[in-house]
Amino acid sequence: MTFEHPSFGRVSNDRVFIFDTTLRDGEQSPGFSMNLEEKLRMAEALADLGVDVIEAGFPVASKGDFESVAEIARVAKGAVVCALARSGGKNDIQAAGEAIAHAERGRIHNFISTSPLHMKYKLRMEPETVLEIITAGNKAARNLTADVEWSAEDGSRTEPDFLCRCVEAAIKAGATTINIPDTVGYATPEDMEKIFSMLKERVPGADQVIFSAHNHNDLGLGVANTLASLRGGARQVECTINGIGERAGNAALEEIVMAIRTRHDQYPYTTGIETTKLLKLSRMLSTITSFDVQPNKAIVGRNAFAHESGIHQDGVLKNAATYEIMTPESVGWSKSSLVLGKHSGRAAFRDKLAALGYTLDDDKLNEAFQRFKDLADRKKVVYDDDIVALVDDEVRDH
Numbered sequence: 001m002t003f004e005h006p007s008f009g010r011v012s013n014d015r016v017f018i019f020d021t022t023l024r025d026g027e028q029s030p031g032f033s034m035n036l037e038e039k040l041r042m043a044e045a046l047a048d049l050g051v052d053v054i055e056a057g058f059p060v061a062s063k064g065d066f067e068s069v070a071e072i073a074r075v076a077k078g079a080v081v082c083a084l085a086r087s088g089g090k091n092d093i094q095a096a097g098e099a100i101a102h103a104e105r106g107r108i109h110n111f112i113s114t115s116p117l118h119m120k121y122k123l124r125m126e127p128e129t130v131l132e133i134i135t136a137g138n139k140a141a142r143n144l145t146a147d148v149e150w151s152a153e154d155g156s157r158t159e160p161d162f163l164c165r166c167v168e169a170a171i172k173a174g175a176t177t178i179n180i181p182d183t184v185g186y187a188t189p190e191d192m193e194k195i196f197s198m199l200k201e202r203v204p205g206a207d208q209v210i211f212s213a214h215n216h217n218d219l220g221l222g223v224a225n226t227l228a229s230l231r232g233g234a235r236q237v238e239c240t241i242n243g244i245g246e247r248a249g250n251a252a253l254e255e256i257v258m259a260i261r262t263r264h265d266q267y268p269y270t271t272g273i274e275t276t277k278l279l280k281l282s283r284m285l286s287t288i289t290s291f292d293v294q295p296n297k298a299i300v301g302r303n304a305f306a307h308e309s310g311i312h313q314d315g316v317l318k319n320a321a322t323y324e325i326m327t328p329e330s331v332g333w334s335k336s337s338l339v340l341g342k343h344s345g346r347a348a349f350r351d352k353l354a355a356l357g358y359t360l361d362d363d364k365l366n367e368a369f370q371r372f373k374d375l376a377d378r379k380k381v382v383y384d385d386d387i388v389a390l391v392d393d394e395v396r397d398h
């Protein structure tokens, strides 16, 4: 299936578009707000990373948000710059249109809730009114730009027949991307695959739009749900660097991209991401927000390519593929690290000595290794300086 998209031109079925919302959904989480200069730095780095869409903010929310979307639209080259708007907000769509006016390629992303719970308690609206707002909102956005995205907020908890009607109304009114968020991170992979397959099968015009996945991580399923959405037919994924976002966060960009790349046998798609820049983006965001990722964070955590156990270290020294499913270099690390601790073995110890410039005969190596093990029982991690001190002692003592 191929069709002509206003920003991407002819799109083929194996291309997955990366929609980064670090500066919008990510920035909405407590403690993660960024100033204009920081947002511009991130936006330029995201464009350089190769993301297809940068969601830059929610212009009607504040003067500051408007200015940062407008400034990003002016300077970020190569990616579509997107502004968020409520489908039925009084000035939302106008403000979004003005903010992206100077973008090389600009998108208005409008949304409204469609689940029974949200319609009844949050919107206090009847379903028919929501349908009218979807039509009006997408028509208004289409008058301002050719690239329009519509989202069914709380889409994963929306009644299926009503969701089909909403999506049909959005497409008829001019939306070119249809996003079905799992707003509260409630869905399972089975749910998400089923929702997209159903929409693609049942909604007239579904073959003329790109379907998009937007999964929150409340059950830790954000990335799994995103991959399942691809199986169901979604071809845009909404995600954030380091998985930052409301509550438990959004699906992490670096994990989705590397899952597609590493398991190409099951996910035969391409993205435009230059994966060797992933670590740089993660570090830049941590520095700007002053929040480090946890050491065991996939792809970008300090321990993602670190090995301490003797058996693993021995395997990695013989062939890194024994315990590494991707190379550290492919995501921006310079190499894997063998961390010396009480679980480490003689092979890693000898390797470390060689790297530090020491070659010991077998007897000396055995003695040094024993002293190293005694030290490792007392210290969590043995650093290079500890080893140098220990081996210098060994050389001096004997």
Ligand code: KIV
Residues within 6 Å of the ligand: 025, 111, 151, 152, 153, 154, 179, 181, 182, 183, 184, 214, 216
């Ligand atoms: O999680 C969500 O539903 C959203 C929408 C505004 C797309 O962030």
Ligand code: ZN
Residues within 6 Å of the ligand: 025, 181, 183, 214, 216, 246
């Ligand atoms: Zn969200």
